[in-house]
Amino acid sequence: MNRIVPLRPVRLLLPALVLSALCGTALAQDASPPMTSPMTPAMAPLRTVRSFDAIADPQERSRALFVEAGRVIQSPRCVNCHPSGDRPLQGQGVQRRLHIPNVTRGVDGKGVPALRCSSCHQAQNNVASGVPGHAMWHIAPREMAWQDLSLAEICEQLKDPKRNGNRTLAQIHEHMAHDTLVGWAWMPGAQREPAPGTQAQFGALVDAWIKTGAFCPAK
């Protein structure tokens, strides 16, 4: 049992709070593991493909595999870049919000001429500022939006060549398992919570989902 006390980011706005806040932080840190992801308790690991072997019916197994992969797909690390509007999202869970400042996709998903994503997002995460980075940093096209969709709807969309960048299922697997922009979700930098598991485990779930017929959850 490894219960982690969530640490709040310390924002010392009033000098009067400084002393008590520092004491509280010092105490909490003593009882905590290294500061990799202080905001949230460790997430449940992704289930392995083999742990679904007990489901005899392949259709049912396929759906269950997708639901597990959906824990990654619907994580903020993916959805923030697959928004339904023209503006990316930032943040985690209920704190998720529209990107500040107001940036929009532009014609190529890399921003409008006056404010390109690359003005702020560099080729790598910026350790000092916490701004995430990747050489190909850009927003997913509108037809690939996942925000506000149910997992079943995302599943159907992923299989639809008109809405998945004209990819075969094999190419969807390849992208999920090996694309390095997707891979950013497991090394997001700053205090962001990574997507569950590893990209390799996620790729294995997607592969097994496809091999069992790529069935989608009912709802």
Ligand code: HEC
């Ligand atoms: C003026 C600077 C600036 C520009 C331009 C900019 N961003 Fe950001 N972006 C930031 C900062 C700073 C953060 C980190 C904020 C945070 O995590 O709370 C961020 C975070 C994000 C995140 C959140 C990642 C996550 O899951 O935590 C996404 C997605 C994102 N930006 C996409 C884009 C896209 C796509 C563009 C271009 C259309 C863009 N940004 C342009 C400054 C910028």
Ligand code: HEC
């Ligand atoms: C920094 C932004 C960004 C992040 C983070 C991101 N994506 Fe994407 N994603 C894109 C863009 C841009 C495209 C369109 C690229 C293309 O079609 O070549 C895309 C396309 C895709 C596609 C293929 C089209 C489709 O929707 O069927 C898949 C699959 C995908 N992303 C999965 C993921 C997963 C899984 C994660 C999280 C683990 C993720 N992405 C995180 C920007 C992002």
